[in-house]
Amino acid sequence: MQNEYKLRILFQILQPGYIVTTSRLNEMGISKDLKNYYLKSGWLEALGRGAYKKPGDQVEWQGALNVIQKQSETKVHVGGLTALSLQGFSHYLRFTSETLYLFTPANTKLPKWFSDYKWNYELFQKQSNFLPDDMGLRQIEVKSIPVEISTPERAILECLLFAPQVFDLVECYQLFGGLVNLKPKLVSELLVNCSSVKVKRLFLYMAEKINHQWFQFLKTDQIDLGKGHRTLANNGVYIAKYMISIPKELEQL
Numbered sequence: 001m002q003n004e005y006k007l008r009i010l011f012q013i014l015q016p017g018y019i020v021t022t023s024r025l026n027e028m029g030i031s032k033d034l035k036n037y038y039l040k041s042g043w044l045e046a047l048g049r050g051a052y053k054k055p056g057d058q059v060e061w062q063g064a065l066n067v068i069q070k071q072s073e074t075k076v077h078v079g080g081l082t083a084l085s086l087q088g089f090s091h092y093l094r095f096t097s098e099t100l101y102l103f104t105p106a107n108t109k110l111p112k113w114f115s116d117y118k119w120n121y122e123l124f125q126k127q128s129n130f131l132p133d134d135m136g137l138r139q140i141e142v143k144s145i146p147v148e149i150s151t152p153e154r155a156i157l158e159c160l161l162f163a164p165q166v167f168d169l170v171e172c173y174q175l176f177g178g179l180v181n182l183k184p185k186l187v188s189e190l191l192v193n194c195s196s197v198k199v200k201r202l203f204l205y206m207a208e209k210i211n212h213q214w215f216q217f218l219k220t221d222q223i224d225l226g227k228g229h230r231t232l233a234n235n236g237v238y239i240a241k242y243m244i245s246i247p248k249e250l251e252q253l
Contacts (some may be wrong), residue, residue, distance in 0.1 A: 047059060
């Protein structure tokens, strides 16, 4: 009777799209032997070593990420281009992406069962402390499953962190076209706390160039832009105010 009760509770947790980890099973009092019994009986199915789902359930990345965010101490969030797309900015993108951009603090590894699983997206994990871990994040539902992602204010900074190696600078500028409602207070806080000089200079240059209404409310005098020239394009155009060399095609837009 006790084992049947545990199984009912387990099925309540394993709603469509969700998974459960070994540590969660242990917290529920489900022993290794009982877990193996559930597996052999067809009531539980392994997603990978240390993660399980209902048999036949089609689990996607958001269900797995929810478990990592809620059931472990691993700090990870959806960021950059993926976060912007999830919040409705995909129609401003001139490129398509089948990549899931995830951000974690430096020296943070994602569970092996997650990174090894064959998702429909290519995983791109960026380990970085260029922004505070808890600043500029929000929770949304992706296919009815809550996940933590970057706000648009943080996500665009994360895109610029990859430029120009992963994202083209002109493409990044196109993203600014849709960012008409950024919160200047949050933008200012992020820029003040951002440790990447390149990101801060690029953001301010692009924000000033496109000149959305929120730009005039930024507290730019509090933002440290560092010293020295940054070359972001060969044979580019030098922008003296922000001490960066950028592609000619960007300056001509």
